[in-house]
Amino acid sequence: MHWLIDPFRYSFMQTGLLAAALVGVTCAVLGVYVVLRRMAFIGDALAHTALPGLVVAYLRGWNLFGGAIVAGLLTALGIGWLSRREAIREDTAIGIVFTGMFALGILLASAARSFRDLSHMLFGNLLGVTPADLALIAGAAGLVLCALSLFHKELELTSFDPLQAEVIGLRPDTLRYGLLMLLALAVVAGIQAVGVLLTSALLVTPAAAASLLTDRLPRMMLVATLIAVGSAVFGLYASYYFDVASGAAIVLACTVLFGLAWGVRAIRRET
Amino acid sequence: MRLPVGVRVALVGPNGAGKSTLLKAIAGLLPVRSGEICIYGRPVGACHHRVAYLPQRGDVDWRFPIIVRDLVLTGRYVHLGWLRRPGRRDLEITAEVLDRLGLSPLAERQIGQLSGGQQQRALLARALAQDSDLLLLDEPLNAVDADTRAVLAEVLDDLRDRKKTVVVATHDLGRLESDFDGALYLSEGRETPPPPGAFVGDESWKVFGRYSQI
Numbered sequence: 001m002h003w004l005i006d007p008f009r010y011s012f013m014q015t016g017l018l019a020a021a022l023v024g025v026t027c028a029v030l031g032v033y034v035v036l037r038r039m040a041f042i043g044d045a046l047a048h049t050a051l052p053g054l055v056v057a058y059l060r061g062w063n064l065f066g067g068a069i070v071a072g073l074l075t076a077l078g079i080g081w082l083s084r085r086e087a088i089r090e091d092t093a094i095g096i097v098f099t100g101m102f103a104l105g106i107l108l109a110s111a112a113r114s115f116r117d118l119s120h121m122l123f124g125n126l127l128g129v130t131p132a133d134l135a136l137i138a139g140a141a142g143l144v145l146c147a148l149s150l151f152h153k154e155l156e157l158t159s160f161d162p163l164q165a166e167v168i169g170l171r172p173d174t175l176r177y178g179l180l181m182l183l184a185l186a187v188v189a190g191i192q193a194v195g196v197l198l199t200s201a202l203l204v205t206p207a208a209a210a211s212l213l214t215d216r217l218p219r220m221m222l223v224a225t226l227i228a229v230g231s232a233v234f235g236l237y238a239s240y241y242f243d244v245a246s247g248a249a250i251v252l253a254c255t256v257l258f259g260l261a262w263g264v265r266a267i268r269r270e271t
Numbered sequence: 272m273r274l275p276v277g278v279r280v281a282l283v284g285p286n287g288a289g290k291s292t293l294l295k296a297i298a299g300l301l302p303v304r305s306g307e308i309c310i311y312g313r314p315v316g317a318c319h320h321r322v323a324y325l326p327q328r329g330d331v332d333w334r335f336p337i338i339v340r341d342l343v344l345t346g347r348y349v350h351l352g353w354l355r356r357p358g359r360r361d362l363e364i365t366a367e368v369l370d371r372l373g374l375s376p377l378a379e380r381q382i383g384q385l386s387g388g389q390q391q392r393a394l395l396a397r398a399l400a401q402d403s404d405l406l407l408l409d410e411p412l413n414a415v416d417a418d419t420r421a422v423l424a425e426v427l428d429d430l431r432d433r434k435k436t437v438v439v440a441t442h443d444l445g446r447l448e449s450d451f452d453g454a455l456y457l458s459e460g461r462e463t464p465p466p467p468g469a470f471v472g473d474e475s476w477k478v479f480g481r482y483s484q485i
Contacts, residue, residue, distance in 0.1 A: 036335060148355055157345050160335035164397075167298050167324045168349035215381040216338045 007240045015134050016126040020232035020250070022134075023193040023202065026141040029148060029221045030186045031207035033179060037159050041091060042079065042180070044200035045098035046187045049075040051105030051196050054121045057089060059112050064121075065136040075101060080177055108170035124195030124247035128162030133192055139157055140189040144182045154177065156217065193232065194247035203230060205254040209261035227257045279427055279437040279450070284457035290440035291327060293457070294407045297438070298324035323398040327409040327440075331394070333383040339393050340378040343369055346400030368400045371429075372422055388416035399426065406430065408439045424450055 007013045034043050043073055050068040057067025060190040082093040111120040120128065129140075148155070153176055162172040183203075190199035210223035235250030284288045316411060323346070346368075348362040369375045372392050377385060391411065398406060411423055411449075427450050430437050439451070 034334075151346075153348060153351070153356065154353070156337070157348060160332045160337060161330055161345070163326055163330035164324075164345065166300060168401075169299075211336070215383075217336045218340070220336055266275070266398070 007237065012127055013240065015129050015131060016236055017233065019129045019134050019137050020126055020236050021192055021229050022141040023189050024042060024139050024228035025225050026144050026186045027190050027202035028206045028224035030144055030182060032210065032221050032224055034157060034183065034203045035184040035207040035211055040200065040204045041096055043183055043187065043203040045094045046072050046075055046184050047191060047196050047199035048098045050188055050191055051100035051103055051121060052108060055105050057110040065133060065188060068188040069184065071101065072188050074182060076180035076184045080180060110235050122195050123245055124191060124193050125197065126193050126246040127239060129192055137189045137192055140185040144186050147182055172199040178184050193211060194250050198247050198251045201251040201254055209258040212261045212265045226255065231257060279376040279431055281454040282438060282440040282457055285442060285456050289457055290381065291409050292438055294324065294409050294438065298322060298407055321404045321421045322407065323401040324407045325394055325398045325403045325409060325411060329394060333390065337382055338378065339374060339380050339382055339385065340365060340369065342393055343396045343400050344380050346397035364402065365400055368396045376426040392419050392422060395423065395426065399448055404435055406435060407438045408437065410440055412441055449480045
């Protein structure tokens with residue numbers, strides 16, 4: 001059992017473990033809505049658009065997390081605003097905003113010649129999470145989970161029956177904006193763990209795997225959480241023992257578990 | 272035109288006559304371009320809790336992971352407002368409505384596992400669970416099984432006993448006499464005189480009574 005406990009003599013491993021678990025829970029629970037409401041693309045886009053915020057914050061010596069949140073929230077509002085006029089469809093609006101912002105991030109980083117730090121932003125670095133980062137991740141996680149629990153009934157209804165929601169006086173658009181804000185928060189937390197490029201995997205893959213295994217919403221959130229946290233912890237160990245990128249290991253673990261869920265479902269269907 | 276409280280009125284007309292449009296406008300889903308709609312003397316949107324609307328083809332994502340009981344329970348949400356969760360009374364009403372519509376044995380099923388007629392009945396159950404004073408039903412008889420038709424007829428009788436106002440859009444002219452107190456004929460967005468020999472019901476409701484103005 002030594003090999004299980006040994007790594008946690010180091011404080012950076014303890015911080016990393018806590019960060020991984022918090023990010024896992026947050027992304028998995030929110031991810032269930034992302035999957036059910038078909039928002040996978042926008043989750044990916046929000047992660048990418050955080051890049052210029054990260055780069056600017058890094059170059060100015062501000063908190064990276066703050067920079068990413070500002071960029072993420074601006075994008076969430078921008079996409080909502082662009083597509084509200086119906087002049088262009090939402091997925092097109094997302095495509096335009098996210099590639100533009102991502103390119104801006106690369107441009108800023110290349111101008112400052114800091115490509116090595118750029119790679120940490122792109123691929124994440126769980127072992128480099130500072131206690132200050134951890135506090136911010138915990139704050140984001142708390143905010144997202146509280147909001148999801150408080151507005152569960154409204155989010156559920158607008159997700160599966162927006163028409164009825166409107167009839168009883170809820171505004172599906174307002175809730176959608178709210179959800180985009182939460183998504184921006186979750187994504188920024190996820191970037192610390194798996195980086196800009198792979199964060200959407202934490203949102204989509206565990207929730208999608210869970211949706212293959214159960215057709216009850218609370219259970220789906222629980223299963224997604226188990227998959228995400230399990231994968232995050234696995235990724236942390238892999239990174240410690242085999243010196244591989246933690247983000248990639250986490251995402252691959254999620255993918256493997258998704259494959260397993262697919263298999264379980266296929267077997268259930270046979271019988 | 273005005274509707275008194277507690278009548279069951281059929282809106283009859285061919286496709287495109289404006290039945291659905293009228294119901295949607297009353298439900299607050301469409302802006303009113305000219306004229307004015309008042310429900311219990313207040314503008315549309317001021318009393319959501321008193322109006323239930325059953326659309327012809329809803330927006331429901333039937334693959335969503337929710338069971339029939341919880342779908343019907345969402346009919347209670349309009350009375351809860353933000354942050355409050357359904358209480359015991361809401362669960363009781365839900366159970367009672369499920370029972371009345373013969374859905375109790377299906378209550379634990381995920382909504383996608385119901386047949387088309389059962390899904391329609393589940394949505395009707397939700398509209399009833401809302402316990403509103405004005406019910407707007409858009410083509411509830413369209414493409415449903417005989418069971419559901421029978422249940423709907425019972426429900427309409429029951430609603431009259433409870434002094435609820437019901438407006439049903441339909442192009443099914445058969446059996447109107449037994450299910451409704453009156454009929455209103457629409458064509459191309461306007462009221463038209465009933466075709467000769469057609470059911471009009473007791474016309475007194477057009478004049479008398481306490482009004483739930485439309």
